[in-house]
Amino acid sequence: MKLSNQPPKGTADWLPAEFKIRQYIFSVWRQVCQRYGYEEYLTPLVESAEIYRAKSGEEVGGKELVTFKDFGGRELSIRPEMTPSVTRLVSQIYNSAAKPIRWFSIANFMRNEKPQRGRNREFWQLNCDIFGSSSLAAEVEILQLALDLMLEFKPPKNSFTLKISSRVLLKELFSKLKISDKQATAVARVLDKWKKLSPGAISESLTKVGLAKEQIKSLSSFMNNQQLPETPGGADLHFIFQALNDLGYKNYIKYDPTVVRGFDYYDGMVFEIFDNHKNNSRALFGGGRYNGLGALFGGQSWPAVGFAPGDETMKLFLESWGLLKKITEDTSRAVYYLPLLEAGLTKAVWRLAKALRQSGQQVELGLEPQKIGKALDYANKKGLSGVIIFGQEEARKKMYKIKNMATGKETRVNL
């Protein structure tokens, strides 16, 4: 029987060329986070399945969950998101840790869903969070971090927009309109799709939830108003906008009441970063404040604000705006090729390779005897920066030559 050499559906192999791209994205992420003083952490690939069932919602914590049973009959899941794991981690150390806690991680996740453009079953995410601060300064920092993560890739002007709103605004509005807590969740779901659904479909859905015409009208005028409402929640957002404007991010940020986000656990500021490219018009990633989750593990709750960009959407953004050319076009490697020009020199060549490596050089060794023409051809195709010529002639003179593949120049080095 012939086995398929394709990776499982919804997963991807990273050949060296692809690996280079991912490494580039990850290293930019890591650098920017460290610049803000964030510390890196990692949790196990699997967690008890019930953590996700309790928290991640019907799809992500339900049929999209990849689970198996261990020998003790415990049901485990491959993580579909980081938030429950990091919440579990923080709950262990929260009381004794110096606050605020600033953490980030770069990890892979699995969701058993139908793959499509920008969405795979296995994907990687950066997770950034601040735990233990209720100050609006935490919101400002998280948003600034999100902006800097984008800007570090040197995107063109107007290539993306940070859209900000707050769940508090909805809360205030719901209370004013006398919408019950029971209705609130369902109403928020509908509002989340404001731009996708037609006005008719929206009022139909809202009527189904039990809202009166007047209530729907008020909701609609709120959603279409580009001005911040004059409420405590609006004042908080105003403070955030003011701070980001002062820091020079004015051109990238915008108030947008249609940003609601699907997850129920958001209870303060929420935001999404939109790709403005016409081929790729979508939310790249989002996040916000979620203060209530700590209680999941029995303890008290604590303030938290964070976000999580994914590797696939980020790569599409970079590709669309032509920001990966430098990475993909430069195939050169600072590696020397040391061919075996004579079978009799095998041991001497191995010793030379060892010595060069010990001095810090990257050396790729020829495994079988090879003509010098072939060796140069090989180094060329692999994009290696130089070839170390060490044959009978050189051995006799107790020296070797380094040939620079770009310039063709040879340098003699005595052994």
Next chain:
RNA sequence: GUGCCUAUAGUUUAGCGGUAAAACGCCGGGUUGUGGUCCCGGUAUCUUGAGUUCAACUCUCAAUAGGCACCCCA
């Protein structure tokens, strides 16, 4: 879960009812210690199964795989 599209060398694609082309890649040679160019050669049960036909890579149906959109979500 719903809908649409696609399937030909390693890769990207052409092709016509009469037994397969190109480019690039890879391997070998031209060129036995000096590369990138050039030249020559090699590299395909046309996804699988059934049907229509004298004849199917080409038409029909099914299966399988992949992609895209919805749903959901980052």
